[in-house]
Amino acid sequence: MNKIYDVAIIGAGPGGIASAIESVVIGIKDTIMFEKGEEHSMTIRKFYKDNKRVDKDYKGQKVELNGNIFFDDGTKESTLELFSEILKNHNIETHFKTEIESIKQNPDGFLLTTTDNKAYNAKYIVISIGKMGQPNKPAYKIPITLLKKVSYNINDCKEGEKILVVGGGNSAVEYACYLATITDTTLNYRRTEFTRINDSNAQNLKEVLQEGKLKSKFGIDIESLEDENGKIKANFNDGSCETFDKVVYAIGGVAPVDFLKKCGITLDENNIPICNDKLESSIKNLFVAGDILFKSGGSIATALNHGHQIIKEIKSRMS
Numbered sequence: 613m614n615k616i617y618d619v620a621i622i623g624a625g626p627g628g629i630a631s632a633i634e635s636v637v638i639g640i641k642d643t644i645m646f647e648k649g650e651e652h653s654m655t656i657r658k659f660y661k662d663n664k665r666v667d668k669d670y671k672g673q674k675v676e677l678n679g680n681i682f683f684d685d686g687t688k689e690s691t692l693e694l695f696s697e698i699l700k701n702h703n704i705e706t707h708f709k710t711e712i713e714s715i716k717q718n719p720d721g722f723l724l725t726t727t728d729n730k731a732y733n734a735k736y737i738v739i740s741i742g743k744m745g746q747p748n749k750p751a752y753k754i755p756i757t758l759l760k761k762v763s764y765n766i767n768d769c770k771e772g773e774k775i776l777v778v779g780g781g782n783s784a785v786e787y788a789c790y791l792a793t794i795t796d797t798t799l800n801y802r803r804t805e806f807t808r809i810n811d812s813n814a815q816n817l818k819e820v821l822q823e824g825k826l827k828s829k830f831g832i833d834i835e836s837l838e839d840e841n842g843k844i845k846a847n848f849n850d851g852s853c854e855t856f857d858k859v860v861y862a863i864g865g866v867a868p869v870d871f872l873k874k875c876g877i878t879l880d881e882n883n884i885p886i887c888n889d890k891l892e893s894s895i896k897n898l899f900v901a902g903d904i905l906f907k908s909g910g911s912i913a914t915a916l917n918h919g920h921q922i923i924k925e926i927k928s929r930m931s
Contacts, residue, residue: 614733616721616733616735617642617643617735618635618641618926619640619738619923620644620722620736620738621645621646621740622715622740623647623739623741624651624653624654625652625654625740625742625915626695626740626902627918627919628645628647628740628901629645629681629698629699630679630901630915630916630917630918631738631901632645632702632704632706633679633702634920634924639927640926640927640930643704644705644734645704646706646710647707647709648710648711649708649709652708653695656688658765659747660688660783661786661787663689664786665686666685666688667810668683668684668685668911668913669911670910670914673911675911675914677913677916679920681694681698681916710730711727712871713725714874715875718733720733721734722734722735735930736897736929737897737899738922739872739875739885739893739898739899739900740900740901740902740904740919741868741902741904742903742904743866743868746866746868747764747861747863747864747865748863748866749861750863754837755839757842761858762844762858762859762860762861763858763859768858769791769860771794771795773796773857774795774796774798774857774858775798775856775858775859775860776844776846776858777798777800777860778834778860778861779800779862780802780808780809781809781864783862784799784801784862785799785806785813785814785816785817787860788817789816789820792820792826793825796827797826798856800828800833800834800846801831803830803831808908829848832848832849833849834846834849835848837859843855843856844856844858846859867904872904875895876894877898877900878894884905885900890921890922891905891925892925897926897929899926901918902918905918
């Protein structure tokens with residue numbers, strides 16, 4: 613394509629949406645956003661259970677919003693509705709089902725190539741791709757015959773199934789507490805204490821355990837999985853074993869390291885992009901926003917502020 617966009621945004625999550633909206637508000641007209649999923653905010657859609665509480669101050673960390681998006685405490689549904697509405701009102705050029713294969717610098721800025729071999733040019737880039745698009749997987753091998761019985765969210769879980777949820781964060785606890793209300797559910801965490809969950813989830817977990825609705829395997833880890841007549845046999849490191857219809861892993865996500873490296877972005881020892889105080893990566897005019905800048909995950913409010921900060925900086929460079 614001969615057209616050169618001012619800003620190209622990769623990822624239509626909170627950081628990408630904020631970058632797009634702030635571009636329009638600040639007067640940057642030629643902005644384009646790419647999203648490999650079918651809709652915006654795919655992490656929220658796929659990995660948040662229905663009616664999940666969404667806090668502005670994630671894990672109690674108070675964030676003052678600096679941009680033009682008013683975001684407050686709500687639910688999965690209200691958050692998605694907010695983002696849908698503001699994208700509709702600001703008429704952002706967005707290409708869904710479009711994955712960026714590579715980003716290369718050229719005399720005009722950057723050449724972006726998609727996986728279906730389409731090319732776009734842009735002067736500035738904002739990468740805001742979430743970690744949960746690539747959920748963490750266990751170190752042990754999952755038998756091929758069991759792959760369809762293993763998942764990383766609860767979208768396909770059904771009443772009447774015996775389910776094992778693995779993890780010790782908010783998502784794992786929320787999944788387990790919800791599933792325990794509809795089916796036989798066990799929560800497995802390799803530690804005995806949950807130090808990474810919010811107060812609300814801690815209280816819910818305590819209640820469902822006390823009421824006997826949720827079974828627990830705490831302080832032990834899974835060593836391997838086996839196919840036992842079409843069911844999942846989990847072998848634990850305390851010598852016990854148990855069979856399940858389905859296993860749900862909620863053990864966090866990893867940054868899409870291969871893509872970042874292919875773009876030439878310098879990463880630290882934790883595979884986090886090294887950025888300056890303007891959120892600019894090791895490549896001039898290529899910025900990074902959202903939870904890929906954090907080892908343990910960021911927040912929606914922080915991602916929104918990232919978008920605002922980056923676009924202000926880009927606008928100042930265009931002047």
